[in-house]
Every structure is written in C-alpha cells, then in structure tokens.
Amino acid sequence: MSATASPSALPPVVLVTGAAKRLGRAIALKLAANGWRVAVHYRDSVEEARQTVADCGRLTPGAQAFRSNLGMETAVRNLLPAVVEAMGPVDAVVNCASTFEHDNAATFSFAAMEKHMRSNAGAAILLAQGLHAHLSARQALEPKARGVVVNLLDQKLWNQTPDFVSYTLSKAALDAANSMLALALQPLVRVVGVAPVMGQHQPLLRGEKLAERSASLPSHHQETDLDTTAAVLLALQESSISGTTLLVEEELPQDKPQAPVPAPQPPAAPAGRRHGRR
Numbered sequence: 001m002s003a004t005a006s007p008s009a010l011p012p013v014v015l016v017t018g019a020a021k022r023l024g025r026a027i028a029l030k031l032a033a034n035g036w037r038v039a040v041h042y043r044d045s046v047e048e049a050r051q052t053v054a055d056c057g058r059l060t061p062g063a064q065a066f067r068s069n070l071g072m073e074t075a076v077r078n079l080l081p082a083v084v085e086a087m088g089p090v091d092a093v094v095n096c097a098s099t100f101e102h103d104n105a106a107t108f109s110f111a112a113m114e115k116h117m118r119s120n121a122g123a124a125i126l127l128a129q130g131l132h133a134h135l136s137a138r139q140a141l142e143p144k145a146r147g148v149v150v151n152l153l154d155q156k157l158w159n160q161t162p163d164f165v166s167y168t169l170s171k172a173a174l175d176a177a178n179s180m181l182a183l184a185l186q187p188l189v190r191v192v193g194v195a196p197v198m199g200q201h202q203p204l205l206r207g208e209k210l211a212e213r214s215a216s217l218p219s220h221h222q223e224t225d226l227d228t229t230a231a232v233l234l235a236l237q238e239s240s241i242s243g244t245t246l247l248v249e250e251e252l253p254q255d256k257p258q259a260p261v262p263a264p265q266p267p268a269a270p271a272g273r274r275h276g277r278r
C-alpha cells in the first residue's frame, strides 16, 4: 500500500499507538512525511502527544490525538471506532505502545505477566481484529480497500537475556499472533512484524542510553529509530509482505576498524585416514 493508494480522496489514515514520544513519535513523523494522516495514540503523555500531532499535521494535514489505556479491553475496542468517527476510513495500525517493566525469574508474578500481555499482545490483537472488521464493512463501497497491521517486536526474542521476563513473554506472544493473524485476516489485512535489533550482545537501549549511543555514532550513521521507521514504512507500502518480521539491524559504524576474517582452513584429517583421492 502506498500513501496515495487509498480509494478515498483524502490521504490514508494510520493509527500509531504510543506515538507521543520516542520510537512511536519517530514512526508517526516518518509516516506523516510520506503522506499518511496520523492518528496519534497516547495514554499519559498529553503534551508530547499534542506536539506530535502538530508536527505530523505540518507534514500531512489532519493528524489527531486519541487517548486510551491499552490495558483495558473496552478502551481498546473503542479506540479504532473513535478514529474512524473522527478521521474517516482507517487503512493501517502500527502497534508500537508497550509496557516495559523489569522483572526476572525471582520477581515474576501473574500480575506482571497479565499487565504486559494485555497492553503488548492483547491490545495489538484486538486492534488487528478491529481493523479487519472495519475493512470488511468497507468492502461494499470500496471492494479494493485493503489494510495493514504492523506489530513492533523486539530483538530480545532472538537474543534472549534473563531479565524483563514478562515483557519478553508478551513480545513472544505477539510474535506468534503476528503469524496467526496474517493467515486469519488475509486477504483484507496484511500483518507484518518489525523488530529493532540492537546488535548481538547489546542491551536494550532506551531513553538516555539511546541518546548517548546515537551521539557517539559517526554522523553518517542512522540511529535505530530512523532504521525502524523506514522498516515500518516499507511494511505499509509493500503489498507482498505479510506474516513475517523485518529485523532492523544497526549498521556497524563504517569507520570502525573491523577484525580481519581468518582464511578458511582445510579440515584436519581424522587420525588413521589418508589424504587424496582413490
């Protein structure tokens, strides 16, 4: 789907959850810069959401803010209809909002697991379900209307660490849901995962740590937020992608000397065997 492919006269609409600040805001701005009207979802970050709406609106007019607690099922179910009512047909949802609270094997609890599962996996699934119902309802007047859901996953799924147990479980559930939803919601809705990858042994970089690392990178290097936003845009635009996850890997700084790759050595002959062909 491209930003000009919507059957309506207005630019297409994307709901980005957790879009007031950080990665969600960067995604919202990237999409607005590429012709999407952005529904900026937030929970507590009122002022930041207002700023993101203003900044997105300068790029593609019509952005609006929507407040919702994604831990509450009724609030999640009401979110997409509220966007449709205010902005018209919705074409895409980017599930970026996430609870991210520390726990480990010693402190894990059902309460922590449920909190993460609700906002990080359950809400994303309900919003995908809602988008599919919305697209189904549009078919009578717009038989070519199609939608896409992008789920933000995490490199931790492929590079496990022992902490953030509940958070990681919720992202593992969302990863599984990603494949199931892609099968269940086709052909009306595509479902694509985007997983920021911070390098094999990098801890998750957030807040000050992310800013610190970005500042230390050479100027030609794109920080992870920007790489991730490009992957989200690609997922929205490329109609052949569904049921898979785009891993967004940081480039190594080009001016950092790399260790030489050792030349391949022939395998050692097992003891008692002779070299050469018969």
Ligand SMILES: NC(=O)c1ccc[n+]([C@@H]2O[C@H](COP(=O)([O-])OP(=O)(O)OC[C@H]3O[C@@H](n4cnc5c(N)ncnc54)[C@H](OP(=O)(O)O)[C@@H]3O)[C@@H](O)[C@H]2O)c1
Residues within 6 Å of the ligand: 017, 018, 019, 020, 021, 022, 023, 024, 041, 042, 043, 044, 045, 046, 068, 069, 070, 071, 095, 096, 097, 098, 099, 100, 119, 152, 153, 154, 155, 195, 196, 197, 204, 205, 206, 210
């Ligand atoms: N940052 C990284 O290094 C990194 C690495 C790998 C993957 N990711 C993934 O990328 C996405 C964005 O990362 P991030 O670091 O920018 O996220 P974040 O700052 O941890 O959270 C984004 C927003 O989620 C919203 N949120 C949390 N719980 C909510 C709830 N119950 N209801 C509604 N909104 C809720 C908050 O909105 P309010 O502030 O408005 O309350 C928050 O600002 C996440 O899905 C994360 O798992 C990030």
